Amino acid sequence: MVLHGRKAETAEPDGLLTRARAGLSGTVVISGPAGIGKSALLDYATTTATDLQVGRTAGVEAEQELGFAGLHRLLLPFLGLRGRLPGPQRDALETAFGLLRAAPPDRFLVGLAALTLLAEAAATKPVLAVCDDAQWMDRESLEVLAFIARRLHADSIVMLFGVRDHDTALDSLTGLAELRLTGLPGDEALALLQASLSTEVDRVVAAQRVAETDGNPLAILELGRSLTRGEAAEPAFGQPPSLDGRLKERFLRQVVGLDTLTQQVLLVAAADATSDPALLRRAMARLASASPAEVGTALERAEEADLLTDGARFRHPLIRSAVYGGATSSRRRQVHAVLAEATDPVGDADRHAWHLAAAADGPDEEVATRLEAGADRARERGGHLAQAAFLRRAAELTPPGPQRNGRLLAACGAALTAGAPHRAEELLDLLTPNLGVPFLDAFAMRLRGFLNVMLGRQGAVTLLLQAAQTLGELDPRAGQETLLEAMDAAIVVARIGPGMSAKQVAQAALAAPRAVPDEPNEPGVGGLLLAAHATLISVGYAEAVPLMRQGLGAMQAAGEHSDASRWFLLGAVLALDLWDVDALGAGSLRFSAAARRQGALRMLQAGAHGSATHALLCGRFAAAEAHFAEFMDIAAAIGADLRFAGTSDVMLHAWRGDREKTLAAVAVQAGPESEQPGGLQVQFARTALVLLELGHRRYAQAQAAAEIVYASDPPHYGGGVLPDLVEAAVRNDDLDTAQRALVRLSERAEASATPWALGLLARGQALVTGDEQLYLRAHELLAATPLAPERARTHLLYGEWLRRRHRRSEARQQLRAAHELFAGMGAAAFAERARIELAATGEHARTRDPSTVRTLTPQELRVAQLAAAGATNQEIAAELFISASTVEYHLRKVFRKLDVTSRRQLKNVMDA
Structure with missing residues (x-):
């Protein structure tokens, strides 16, 4: 197949097909205006890929609302392989296609199933998947296809999309490689016109007419048809209205010139998305009492007029639009009525x-x-x-x-x-x-508040709270759920907005009527979490602790399909506020696993952030980086606000001492100091700034940043900055501030009574009082936790205290341990702080080679961790929403980078 003037453009699919034959994958989105040649380039790829398996689908304007219709057409050649899919994936795909009646599947689990199915097919022969007219693809199918495209790597799969530019479909495909087609250059445009003519035309006249098309191939071919037929000159293609409009006008003139029966056949075909000749014949029998033979003759005339091809299919989507749009509304209603009569009311x-x-x-x-x-x-x-x-x-x-x-x-x-x-x-x-229907008005307000959360707008919490108060009087259960949504929003939104605070939500929750639980003697997890948060915010920390423990216990005991999964984030925040690192880690692990089994990416996003935070607290920075990368990947997949999701790893940058990245993330997350405090990420960002300055020994700046958080005392994670403020104030000889922070820390740590909380308290008391036994007590308490960074900081602070008392030998022991821990985890600034202190004792720290594990990409690291833990390639693929062949590709790179040859050796390296 030869395309005029598209040598550079055809190189793109050619290159992708070559990569697929070598075992790799690739995607390109071919965009441009109607008629520019997108479909022709896709046709070129399919005719070139004679040695590949080809699946093809196209968006149909009349089918945009039929979920998964486009995906079903694409996967139809491969559905015979669905028996090889893992059970949950197979069930999700069959349910989406109406082959199985089961619980509604999450579309991302459908996406994983589709990816696995294509990868299974590609294991025997490379696959080319083509999606044309993506702007008319049903949203479910398009998002699944985009999900697949972003996860292709080493699967021998090529995905090609054709989409009109400046269309909302491009939003779903954002970030994928794009090839934008423009008009043909003058000489190539003229050559295409000459090739389409059956008679010679004056070259000067032809060049003038071609210039009017702006090099649009469809317009050029239509010009060739009109010149061949000797039709009168038409208005310039490039003049207003748009080129699309001019082409539609031309097609409509062709239709009007046909006999009545053929016009009717064309309108029925335009109103029907199936292109089913049998359906067309049944409808025409009702519409015009036309016999099958008469319908066949009309179809032939439409083909002779170059409007239809291959039965009842339009040669170009613009022809369908011209025919349908050119009919009166009454004629369209009449045609749809006969199509309804001709369509099976049960089977379709x-x-x-x-x-x-x-x-x-x-x-x-x-x-x-x-x-x-x-x-x-x-x-x-x-x-x-x-x-x-x-x-x-x-x-x-x-x-x-x-x-x-x-x-x-x-x-x-x-x-x-x-x-x-x-x-x-x-x-x-x-x-x-x-x-004047209160329930409907409140429900509308609730939905508007929820969509504002999704869009990152201010005012979401206000709307949800107002809705909850009305709903609570009419339906306590609906009211409680909406209060939980308001509380969740108050935690996650970046800016709550003026006139609203989490405290107002808490007070409303405490005053609201209690919802009747599903089990009379077992209050729902949501109700317990709501009561804990409301008491924490509105009453006090000590009063909330028993409720916090009760809520966390109920969440840990609940089944994965209970409301616990929906409110996991609320539980994770309580674990942080309670200084319960084990509850945070166990909950994140459990609900992330449940989310993967269900394909529920929104729940998995919360679980990934919880896992990242847990890994960070434990000093496993490489693992934290991998979890944060997964969190951001999921955020992109579900259309979250990437302004804030992309900087959610601010605490990781701070621990690593990366000033540039930390300050950039803080600027996004925290915003100007004058702004009203926002959700949890704002507090993470402000606490990260304190941590960064402490690591770099900029104690005055650390104290100033910490006092901002201390003054506002945010309801969530406000306690996290207290140990840092004590340290910074002591280093600045500001004992008054240190003691005030210590009082607040003491109240909360003693109420929490976890080893983490009590260990931080003992360390803070040691800093203020200089009591050596308290340093030893902090060591003892924190040694029972997985919190390596806090253990290292305790070694550092104790070592600094010992050095200032000229107990150099003992100081070296503490500082050496601190340096080893910090350097090993990658806390560069704190490691340097420990090195300087150690040098002051007369000892130089040993230089550590950076771990080869740090050379792995986040995706390679996650694959390596799972493989070292004993997961199979298929299990890793399901865990990371990629294909098994991509897992194998990453493992080969991991083995090469780490210089290992077996999974046993890999486990030894990862455990080191």
């Missing part, structure tokens, strides 16, 4: 209902009810955007009133579940105002 119930809705010219409760049934089917398949679309259309067929608003709110909830907050906002804006 969703399309049947959709055609009935398109045929309706006013409110119709019977059709709206059918659409609601379609929404239920979509939800069961995990197609939440399709569910939202069916419910929206049902609402459009419902007169203004509570029922219409109820359907719109249900549609909005489905859109939020699908991770589409902008679409949810559109639905909320359609609500009929001032109906």
Whole structure:
């Protein structure tokens, strides 16, 4: 297949196909305006890939709301291999395609299943997966395909997308390699025109006409057709309206010039997304009493006019748009009515209902009810955007009133579940105002607050709290859930906004009626967590500790499918505030594993951050980096606000002493000091700044940064800065400040009574009082924990104290231990601080070679850790949402970098 003027462009798919034959993978998004040659380039790739297995799909404008329809078309050639998938993945894929009735699958588990299926196919022969007209692909399918594309590496799979530029579909594909097509250069454009002509045309005239097309290949070919047929000159293609509009006008003129029956056939074909000739014949029999032979003749005439090809398929999507858009609304409704009659209401119930809705010219409760049934089917398949679309259309067929608003709110909830907050906002804006139905009004407020959380906007907490207060009077359970959402939002949003605080949420929670638990003698995890947070914020730390322990205990005892998984973040925050490192680690590990089994990436995102924080606290910085990388990867996959997700590892940078990265992250997370304190990440950032300055021995700056947190005493993680403030103030000879911080630390640590809390308290007391027994007590308490950085800091502070008392031999022992620990974990600034102190005793620290493990990328490190722990390649693939072949690729690189030849040797290196 030869493409005029596209030599450079064809090199892109050629290169990817060559890589696939060598065992690697690649993706490119081919973008550009209509008619620019995207489909032609995709056709070139498929005809070139004769030695590859090919799966192809295309977005269809009329099918945008049918969830997973596009993915099903792509995977159809490979579905025979689905028996090789792990059980949860197979069930998720079959449920999404309507082959199995089960719980609605998370679309990211569907994505992992699709990736594994393609990788299984590629294990025998490389695979080319093509998605054309991605701008019309149903959202579920497009997000799954984008998810796969971002995880390809060494799978022998090539993915090619064709998408119109300046389209929202590009949002889902952001970050993937892009090839943007532009018009052909003058000589190549003229050559294409000449090749399309059956007769000679004056070259000067041809060049003038080609210039009007801006090098658009479709426009050039249409120009060639008009010149060949001797048609009158048309207005310049490049003049307003758009080139698309001019091409549609041309196609519509061609349609109008055909006989009535052929026009009717074309309109029915345009209204039907299946391109099924049998369906077309049945519909035409109802519409025009046309016989199959007459329909066949009309199809032939449409093909002769170069409008259809290969049966009932349009030669170009613009022709379909021109035919459908050029018909009157009454004609379109008539055509959809006959298509509904011709469609099986049982076997293809969703399309049947959709055609009935398109045929309706006013409110119709019977059709709206059918659409609601379609929404239920979509939800069961995990197609939440399709569910939202069916419910929206049902609402459009419902007169203004509570029922219409109820359907719109249900549609909005489905859109939020699908991770589409902008679409949810559109639905909320359609609500009929001032109906005076408190429950619906409160529910709308709740949804608007939740979408503001997703969009990173201020005001989310205010809306959720107001909704919770109204709902609590009508339905205590709904009120409690909304209060939990408000509390969650107060913790995670970067900026709560003026006039609102976490304390207001806490006071409302304490005053709210208690929801009746599912089990009479077992209060729900959500209720316990809410009570603990509310008491912590509004009453006091000591009073909250028993409730905090009770909530954490209930979360640890709950099943993975309980509400504990939904509110895991609230539990993880309590573990931090309680200084319970074991609860944080166990909870993060457990709920991350559950999230992987369920394919629930939002829960996995929280689990990854919890795991990263736990690893950081334990001094396993490389593992923390890998978990943070996973957190950011998931944030990108689910469309989270990457401004803040991308700097969530601020504490890691601070521990490593990286001033540039820490300050950059603090600027994003914490913002100007004048701004109202925000959520947990703000406190992490401000505490990270304190830690950074302490490591670099800038004690005055450390104290100033710590006093900002101390003064505001944020309800969550406010205690984390207290040991640092004590240290900084003592080093600045500001004992008054150190003692004030120590009083607050003492109150909370004694109430918590965990070894971590009591160890920090003993160390702080030792700094203020100079009591050596307290240093030894801190050592004893922290030795029972996995908190290597805190043990190292205790060695450092005790060693500094000993040196200042001229007990050099004893100081060396402590400082040497501190330096070894800090250097081993990669805490460069603290290691340097220990080295300087050690040098002051007359001893020079031994230079440590950086661990070869640090040369691994985050992905390689995660693979290495799991392999060292005994996980198989398939288990690692499921854990990291990649393919088994990519796991094998990373393991080969890990073995080479670490100079090992077996998993046993790998375990020894990783354990070292």
